[in-house]
Amino acid sequence: MTNPISKRNKIRVLIAKPGLDGHDRGAKVIARALRDAGFEVIYTGLHQTPEMIVQAAIQEDVHVVGLSILSGAHNALVPEVINGVRGAGLVDTLFLVGGIIPDEDFEGLKKAGSHMVFTPGTSLEEIINYIDKHAPQR
DSSP states (O other): OOOHHHHHTTOEEEEEOBTTOOOOHHHHHHHHHHHHTTOEEEEOOSSBOHHHHHHHHHHHTOSEEEEEEOSSOHHHHHHHHHHHHHHTTOTTOEEEEEESOOGGGHHHHHHTTOSEEEOTTOOHHHHHHHHHHHSOOO
16 A cells, blocks of 8 residues: 555645735644655745746646736736746646636636635645645656
8 A cells, every 4th residue: 555645745736826815824733734745845945936937837847737826916917827837848747726716717717727625624634635646746
């Protein structure tokens, strides 16, 4: 039987805060929970442009990009990041979006390439399990 922790320490997760949103407590909680669960986590910090996030994803060769957005700019920022990462050749990357996202925007974000949208109240265990199940194997 495979130890999930040994698999996790090979999964690289980028947690990013795109745009002008200045609230990062949730992103830091997610980053710490993922790290404590055994994932390798890279946190970009606040006020990242889509280009900065794409460059970080490429340089770190991540398996997962998690975007935390509370500003309402998700419909513009998420597709830009996804297109940039895929355009750079990381075509099997898992894209996750979290934050204050209205239900009516879920479908558009998924059409843009987001695999899952997590909203406030989602348990850390649910996010960890989703990554365990869906992160690409390289």
